[in-house]
Amino acid sequence: MSFQSHIKQLAAAGALALSVSGLSFCSPAFAQQTVKVGSVLSVTGPASFLGEPEDKTLRMYIEKINAAGGVAGKKIELVIYDDGGDANKARTFATRLIEDDKVVAMVGGSTTGTTMAMIPVFEEAQVPFISLAGAVEVIDPVRKYVFKTPHTDKMACQKIFENLKQRNFTKIAMISGTDGFGASMRAQCIKVAPAYGVQIVAEETYGPRDSDMTAQLTKIKSVAGIQAVINPGFGQGPAIVTRNYAQLGMSAIPLYQSHGVASKSFIELAGPAAEGVRLPAAALLVGDKLPDNDPQKKVVVGYKQTYEATAKQPVSTFGGHAYDGLFILVEAMKRANSTDAKKVRDEIEKTKGFIGTGGIVTMSPADHLGLDLAAFKMLEIKGGDWTLVKPGS
Template identity: 90%
Template sequence: MTCHSHFKSLAIAAAIALPLSGLSIYSPALAQQTVKIGSVLSVTGPASFLGEPEDKTLRMYVDKINAAGGVAGKKIELVIYDDGGDANKARTFATRLIEDDKVVAMVGGSTTGTTMAMVPVFEEAQVPFISLAGAIEVVDPVRKFIFKTPHTDKMACEKIFENLKQRNFTKIAMISGTDGFGASMRAQCVKVAPTYGVQIIAEETYGPRDSDMTAQLTKIKGVAGVQAVVNPGFGQGPAIVTRNYAQLGMSATPLYQSHGVASKSFIELAGPAAEGVRLPAAALLVGDKLPDGDPQKKVVVDYKQTFEATAKQPVSTFGGHAYDGLYIMVEAMKRANSTDAKKVRDEIEKTKGFVGTGGIVTMSPTDHLGLDLSAFRMLEVKGGDWTLLPPGT
């Protein structure tokens, strides 16, 4: 029996034995000398566009790491649960990872809601948790065992407002999702707007299951003086907003989205209406368009080629967050020459100059993200694809 077929049979056996567990993969490594790393992801459900590429990324790169000899003398045993985007399930699985699976570290948490439900579990157990969620509240205030890889919603607001300022736009409207990420980003944008001389003169919201935002956008359209519209949100909502925006003939007013829609699926869902939309995102989406001297170019191009060849789907920044989280964790274990949870935590916090898909990461006791605004690129949809905006445009 080949290693691959043996792994498949194990996965099938696990699925049969645990029909209600949500466990999607257990162990790609069977050696006695293993280190267990856990993950709880939204592989199915409304946030699957986040969780699915994260899941595929973790699987493919754990296999690569194990094939190269593992970490700190041990093979990685990966335990992944699918929370379906449900925060209560996420917390249950987090507890299971600690109490039953005895993981020494965790990379996961596709959404802000599921992440925040799991934070107390890992903090109390003193097990390092690198989240893949967007909101700043994951790492602010700093908690000893909690880290994250994606740019924050506050940074997204700052990058958007920086661009608005360059274009001399001072009066905007916001239409925000009421989900955890949308609500958090809306609050951050309201907070930082005055710093950039931006006035929010109209505001609307929509729920995660809403399928038409025409009424809210019609109200915004009726407010005089709106120079641009900002849409904090993720999932299908922003694509619906973008389509309704075009249907109402609002396309002459610039529309900004967040990094919460930084995948090709947003462009596919929004269709031609996405043309001209701007958003801040990681370099990963425009890796091939980066100058050769860019320190991130090799990392993002290699990840994109590996992911697309293996997963047979376009790369997204979300899988990239999982790549960054896994390798920050693995490099911390290598530096510690240990898989002890507390030693690994200490080394994660000492991460310096890590070149990832999201940027160049340097963490500290007061910064458990380690990215600054330069890690964000401002993109615009042109010809049905992402283009990199030159600085100052």
């Protein structure tokens, strides 16, 4: 029986309260038998739609892990800080995790901006850092102690362009957010477009606090021959773009979003305008629609049921990233039979065939993500819900 299967059987068991806002509640005797795992997340602020489900996921599963006996002979003590989406705060908290809390590993970093601010801290301290951010720059170039679980923005561009090619679309426009993720994905799409025979004939941008993108979309609408529009971005911006898109009568031109909006909150914010929008996302959003022989089905359906029953809110891929990061770490500790940071780092890098919510992960010294394009599903929003796009359509 796998470790993950074992803890699912103990899901109803009680567990110790671990930490809240970075404060530990362990007794001295318990503390001697624990291993500290850190997390810096954007639980509040503009990226809370990422950080909140990540926070809830880590807490609920660490309780289950501890109820099942812990890992490598120790209970996990979780130390979480909320950076509010602020990169400077994130770096400060990362330093605190290393210097004061003495964590052996870190699972966190909700955004690309906060992650990039924290990377030097963990690299210098030689402590494994499994990021939950989307941009490819997190793991390219490869850094010895930095890993990540979400599909990259480069992969999102490739998956979208793959679908464009299937539909014989060659001329597109982009409207991109200027946040760290939006800017990074824009750059990646520009790089990979020629390989798919795609020409970007119009481009616009918007800021993270902009509340109306009608002007930018009107300019795009005026360009003749555009066959599709791509919106690299996350947060509320893409929902506003989607609503303005429909208001301008542009719905006849296919609109693609990124995996940065892969949560039910996007559909709710965009409303009826979301109908027909396509985006690449993890299998987690369509777990119940996967064939029974899909190796991910049991994992994603199990996570979805556990999360929604505990958190009382719809599952998102973002909490799934935290699930994957936590269990990649736990399995590495088990294989190392140790909580030594360097030994754990080595085992994370040896992760092979790990079935997570984001895909089947196989890492190597040259690949600290371990996912390929097959891990991405192309989805379309229909009737206010996610549907799988059939191959070739």
